[in-house]
Amino acid sequence: MAMLKEIKNLVAFLTRIPVGMDPDCLTDSANYMYLFPLVGAVIGLLAGLFAWLLLNILASLVVGILSLSFILLLTGLHHTDGLLDFGDGIMYQGPPKKKIEIMHDQRTGAGGLALGLVVILATASCIAELNKNSIIQSLVVSEVSAKLAMVIMAWVGRSAHKGTSTYFVNAMHSQYRSLRLVVALFIAFGIAICLLRIVGFTAVIAGLAVALVLIGVSNRHFKGVTGDVFGAGNELARLASLIAILVMVRWA
Numbered sequence: 001m002a003m004l005k006e007i008k009n010l011v012a013f014l015t016r017i018p019v020g021m022d023p024d025c026l027t028d029s030a031n032y033m034y035l036f037p038l039v040g041a042v043i044g045l046l047a048g049l050f051a052w053l054l055l056n057i058l059a060s061l062v063v064g065i066l067s068l069s070f071i072l073l074l075t076g077l078h079h080t081d082g083l084l085d086f087g088d089g090i091m092y093q094g095p096p097k098k099k100i101e102i103m104h105d106q107r108t109g110a111g112g113l114a115l116g117l118v119v120i121l122a123t124a125s126c127i128a129e130l131n132k133n134s135i136i137q138s139l140v141v142s143e144v145s146a147k148l149a150m151v152i153m154a155w156v157g158r159s160a161h162k163g164t165s166t167y168f169v170n171a172m173h174s175q176y177r178s179l180r181l182v183v184a185l186f187i188a189f190g191i192a193i194c195l196l197r198i199v200g201f202t203a204v205i206a207g208l209a210v211a212l213v214l215i216g217v218s219n220r221h222f223k224g225v226t227g228d229v230f231g232a233g234n235e236l237a238r239l240a241s242l243i244a245i246l247v248m249v250r251w252a
Helices: 002-013 025-031 033-055 062-076 078-091 095-102 110-128 136-158 166-171 177-222 227-251
Strands: none
Touching: 002 025, 002 177, 025 136, 025 166, 033 062, 033 136, 033 166, 033 227, 062 110, 062 136, 062 177, 078 095, 078 110, 078 177, 078 227, 110 166, 110 227, 136 166, 136 177, 166 177, 166 227, 177 227
């Protein structure tokens, strides 16, 4: 019964699905972060079904835009907000502390707008290019990859300052650290390979590559990761996974 509470809090933290949020939602989400890919699979499944239905009545480009909008609304735009803040942070010329302050600013600057626009347009275009017969599987895998990217960033990275990211970094560095990582990887690769075989495997690898690159960028600019960096990792890993799927399918 207790496990159901934690899973409910994971869903409440990562989505806008009205399952109810307990006071210890943040703590539970951090402690069970290794299950993020499972929630990603649910998000991807819902988005995939939505996209598949729309493909029967609308042009593919419109479906790509509406499907991404569905995903962003379903996840409450939290990760998109992190992407915009991340763009502002890396564009600002100054010390890490000031860069973090810029990311916390409520206003969005040119760096955030530019990065957000490119990622959103590219992601919508990628979804529009997906084949109807595999769009559900592809969106499931891309969301699983996006959530695994955040797990990897918490497992590898260090917290740049005390904030939301601290809970997740501390949890992924606590007892059974290696087991937590193995479970997350097993879930992500298991789902991806079952649905798309080698294409799915490659998509997850692409998401992992993005996560590791962002760790390097974040260490350089912020001396660690923040909640906004996690959000950026989710959005960029989704895009990288979709690109990998399209490339692999065309090569095949």
